[in-house]
Amino acid sequence: MRPYKVILSGGGTGGHIYPAIAIAREIQKRYPDTEFLFVGANDRMEMEKVPQAGFKIEGLWISGIQRSLSLENLKFPFKLLSSLRKSNQILKRFQPDVVIGTGGFASGPLLKKATSKKIPALIQEQNSYAGITNKLLSKSVQKICVAYDRMDRFFPEDKIIKTGNPVRDDLLTIASKREEALSKYGLSSDKKTVLVIGGSLGARAINELVGKQLDFFAKHDVQLLWQTGKFYYEQYKHLASNSVQVMAFIDQMDLAYAAADIIISRAGAGSVSELCIVGKATVFIPSPNVAEDHQTKNALAITAENAAVLIRENELDEKFETELELLLQDKEQREALGTAIKALALPDATKHIVDEVEKLLPSRE
Incomplete structure (x- = not known):
């Protein structure tokens, strides 16, 4: 045979x-x-x-x-x-x-x-x-x-x-990995963790945003896991601190997701599908520089179900702090978004x- x-x-x-x-x-x-x-x-x-x-x-x-x-x-x-x-x-x-x-x-x-x-x-x-x-x-x-x-x-x-x-199969079991994740990244269980992912190569607009907003995150006592992508790591690595971990690439995404309370992400198809499985409050910042603006359309398909927050790149200065502050302060809203996005998972x-x-x-x- x-x-x-x-x-x-x-x-x-x-x-x-x-x-x-x-x-x-x-x-x-x-x-x-x-x-x-x-x-x-x-x-x-x-x-x-x-x-x-x-x-x-x-x-x-x-x-x-x-x-x-x-x-x-x-x-x-x-x-x-x-x-x-x-x-x-x-x-x-x-x-x-x-x-x-x-x-x-x-x-x-x-x-x-x-x-x-x-x-x-x-x-x-x-x-x-x-x-x-x-x-x-x-x-x-x-x-x-x-x-x-x-x-x-x-x-x-x-x-x-x-x-x-x-x-990835390992995303199906992140609920049981939170303690391991906090230990791996040296994170405090008493603080909220924001995970920032712009794709394996990185996202200039997201990196620039996070670099400018470090005082905002510090004011709200937030821990950051920040994947810059390999093209931007050298530019941002000096911003690392006890509460800000700057990485070119995250090798164990399941643990990064497990540690996160809020996720800031591009809206590529793979990322959207993973985030539906993960079921955490998500802010999509789609890249406008892709064919047929498909990332915005992916994000709109999720926000149409009230399952995520969408901020376009040209709205970041106007909306980012307001939207993030709301999520950081409103646990019920975070949980509602997490439940709604998980309901879309396949x-x-x-x-x-x-x-x-x-x-x-x-x-x-």
Whole structure:
């Protein structure tokens, strides 16, 4: 009985990479002899993160089109042709039983070639507003796993399955980890803890905000766990103190979430899905610099259920202190937001996605 062969393609950000790894691990649980190959974009973070997770990866020479006028855009047609050609070679050599796309630059050429060869394919759309690559691919793939309602605005309705987004298993048990978390970070149980996360690379506006608001946090006797992202750590590390922990990257997010009373976060799809599982009072500050402003749309999908606070970047000076003061002083409001956001969680997303993948696999009998 030959093992299944599965290609997963996606990357550019952790929001595309970690779901792909979670899906691969769930397939591996069910079929331990499965052969996996990841396909990513050269020079992007997947080329590092996927091998660290124990999987092989090949890179394509591909990137997105810049929204500003750029010489890089002139290279795009050549990158696309190169990526289509290499995708064809990879498919011919590896001969997968199924191909899974989780978004990002590389998934476009790879899935385009796979579907033209009649290889079964599934895409996993993390956002509430579909990206152009997945909209184009939706016509030719068999299944589309989504995390939000009303996605038939973008995709054929008969292909859509609402599964949610994969999240890390360790987030399912944070309620029992608070003491361990406070101990790890040297935090006091008598003070409120605010966790600030702007993504693995960081978020300039959020870092600038926190840097300016340290006196506000000190006045309210708040402890801070502040992930600056690797690009900004050197700029802000001098602000660390007994009550302000400045980190480039948090390696145990489950413990950081367990310690937090309030979370300040971007609104990427992966972050939103994790925060629904975590069930803590959350302030979303979406990045306005992403395709189709999808982070704002993700955050609006949550605030429409009265399950989080949304502050746009251009409103931070006007609204931040007022909104934070309210949350810090009103325990009932914090608990209400935590309960409401947790009600939106889909904790078995990875299993449900792999259930759909299984339906595309050939029989091994």
